[in-house]
Amino acid sequence: MTIRYWWILIVYILMQLSGFIGVPVLYSLDFSENQSLVLWNMISFTLALLVFLLIIFPQREGDRHPKLHKTSGGHAALWSVLGIFLVFAAQYVAILIETLIGIEPGSENTESILSMIEMSPVFALVVAVIGPILEEIVFRKVLFGSFYRRFNFFLSALLSALIFSLVHFDIMHVLIYTAVGFAFSYLYVKTGRILVPILAHVAMNSYAIIVQVVFADQIRELQQQMEQMNMILGGFFL
Template identity: 55%
Template sequence: MNKRYWWILITYVLAQLSIIPGQFLLHWLGVDTDQILGMWSIISFTLGLLVILLLLRKDMNERHLVRDRSSRGEAFRWIIIGVFMVFAAQYAAALIEMYVFGIEPGSENTAQIVEYAKAFPAFLIVVSIIGPILEEIVFRLVIFGSLYKRFNFWIAGILSSLIFAAVHMDFTHLLIYTAMGFAFAYLYVRTKRIIVPIIAHVSINLFVSLVQVIFADRIAEWLEQLEEIQQQTSLIIGGLL
């Protein structure tokens, strides 16, 4: 691993750990306690992303030298395929967790993120855009890419995906995060364009954010209305019979 990649890893770790001094600073400045984590995440991850992009200038300038790189049209197709692929991997892993290991669906990590987003809606920028970009650069471009130079795809994919899963600190659903990471790694290898797993990852997180935060109350109302309609229909059918 070259020196620039080590600096990228250090920058990512510092962005993660900066919440410790950051929360004291924002608390001292009088920021509402419920908003501290969301606000500082925007500050730290935005600065971290800017530093990392500066460190990647050489890679971006030399990206056209990569052999067997997918065309833009093919990359676009794999972004669409990739979104469904990751959802399928996530669903398959969830079924294995449920029926093989007896793990109930639902993630505490996701629930906490939703709470932070409700307290500070701008936090969704980190969850939906900045976070996925950072994770794909760190876990696919840097970690997976470095492992892939020494090992085959399966070993590099599994090891980097396990690290990706562990960083989310949701060990109950380690299999789900690992499956997602492996799918993202495949997209990167298949197209040799890091932008493909980045956009797929952003799309998935954005969809989840819209469903669980932005339109959560409206969806709940629709489900209640649908349940009422079903009950009324059952009563009418029952009366006719």
């Protein structure tokens, strides 16, 4: 791992830990606890992204991965689209498996993020765009890329995906993180471009926000209508 990648990891860890200082400071300035949490996340994520970009660019010769080769722009564009469907398919299969083995859907981490978006809609930009960029740089470009120098694809993707789930404090849904982590890693290897898994990750998070926040009320209403319709149809068949 190059020294620049070590700095990326350090910045990411500092970003994750910075809330222990930043949130109390904002709280002392008469922001509410929730406002302090949202505002500090927005500040820390944005600053981390700026630092990441300064560290990564320009690309240096020594950073080139021996097993990753950039494909053509057309090929990358194609997989930018196909990758979105691949990631959703991987996530769907993982959710089905978790359901079959008795794991309840949903997570506290997701609920906490969605509540922050409802309180401050601009936070959706952090969740849908900035977060995925940071995570793909850290977990695919840096961690997966480093593991992939020494190990095969399967082990490298598995290790990076497990760390990915640990960072989100969502061990119960490690299968989902592993599945999407494999999909993101595959897209990175397939195209040699970190932008492709970033776009897939952005699409996945954006879809979750649209479904669970923007159209949440309409979806609940539709579900209630479907339940009522089932009751009516059920009555006809009694």
